[in-house]
Amino acid sequence: MAPTSGKRRVTITDVALHAGVSTSAVSKVLRNAYGVSPEMRERVRAAMAELDYRPHAAARGMRGRTYTIGVLLDNIRNAFFADILEGVNTELRGGDYQVLIGAAGFGEEDQTRLARALVDRQMDGLILIGPGFPRTEVLRTAATVPTVVIGHHDVAEEHDSVVDADALGAGLVIDHLVRLGHRRIALTSTPGNRGSGWSGTPERVQRRGYHEAMRRHGLQDLARVAMTAFSEEGGYRAGMELLASADRPTAVFGGADVAAMGVFRAARELGLRIPEDFSLAGYNNTAVAALAPVRLTSVDQAGGLMGTTAARLLLERIEGRTRSVLMTVSPSLVVRGTTGPPPATEV
Template structure:
């Protein structure tokens, strides 16, 4: 009986030489696959991975430490309550599934102090790489960390010199949504956003990029941007919507900065006796799974959290394998129109 991760029961531990022989390749080729070395062909990786699975080979912990590899990847999220971030984490995990690497997921909130402490704890455990999802950190600190361990960031817009990044074209995504709503006839459009990060400047987080895209698109249409700052949560969207609905002239459309906030807007609309989309149109951003459910059917912008996670893992493995030049992967946003958006009450506004 084969024991996964421990070789055959009652026999010696499976060695890297055994994997090489089973795959019909050299020991160095197996080592390259284990290290996620840059430039390994898919055919070679598949052959070695198949041999590893068949033999139940796992790199020896002591040997890994001695040669500087722990085969662990640290993934730092803001919170598990964010559906998009958990989709990113799932994408990373799935992409690492056929490699010897294991992901360690931690949540660190938006406090820079807490985020640094979480990252340093992972570094103390000698992770081979880091994925930082929406880091609320000074980018100079991230640049310094990336000089010692491979780093990939998600939702951090800028031009890094020592780390890789995966971003959605948030400004374009926001413009697509504004164009959709304006074309439907809306003029009073509210956007819910979050406060800027403490260290935002040359680099900005995704919510700031979306806000900038909204402002630019509204002005392009000759309209004044209307923004309510809240948090990307169901409760945050609910509070922002109640504030908007209490105005003498309430908006005819609310474009929430994230789908999870749009769910709060939908709850507020129902509490106020407003029909969606007949009385108010509601839209979000991210295209999380719950948005696709027929009962919700939320108009949104798709940026594929799972695909984002997969790309993060690939970039990180390339870095671990020896690539040194920084890369930025940009996810192209796509407008997804569903049942929560339509023309304003009475047709197009003047």
């Protein structure tokens, strides 16, 4: 058994005794419930302060709320998630709720296990960021506890959704590159074994947007997509595949900033200068993109806004809203140093 050495916790009973009232009364004060006179409220408050009382969340969880919100994500290394979380924290700061994050990894089983763990720990609400476990499992979870899904474009009665207009975002990049004079523009994307049942993963919608934009510019025959993982290494391999080929693209749109970094490495290794010989754009506008040695043109998704929105929607759901809501935020292009006109020989 854990050595809980220290003295016993101060409980609601201690407070009640100290204030000379019933535990019910203390509980009411605690929850701002109806049926307490101002004087009693004051007396109880004083007693709580005097004894340095803090309610035991686990015990509260047995009957009512735990005042805890769980966030599930695959990997905290993804800087975009940090933006979202900052938004969530901003919205919830000062309120009664605490945010606890679970980093599940990319495995389907691990994610499922974490999701269940969050439910078992009696979270009052869940924010799932780009969940990679089966949709049916998500829906089952969402039927039990208020849930907001961030990223996937699939909507459902059971949960709210906060998404980025990814098709539009992809369009922004293509428009920008075409305007610069590029025609052979490739995309790196990921098959995304994101569990089963999701038809609207961000990467898929982004891909759709890419193809639409290429078609819009009459470049559909030049469209080319390299599928790998959204990671530095994945981007590198995709970059190698694309740039070593005969009719090599003059620009690559990395579907995620990390992947773009990998493409960058491939380009450098092949002796291509950026942006003189080759243009590169990313997606998500994570912190790296802005770094002085990087200066990557990218698409900003307003992660902070997505976070605050998700938190607000979740609170509403906890308070009882049942109609589901879809919130779409629109992306914007941030042009930096990695995109420029294609080399003269290509025009």
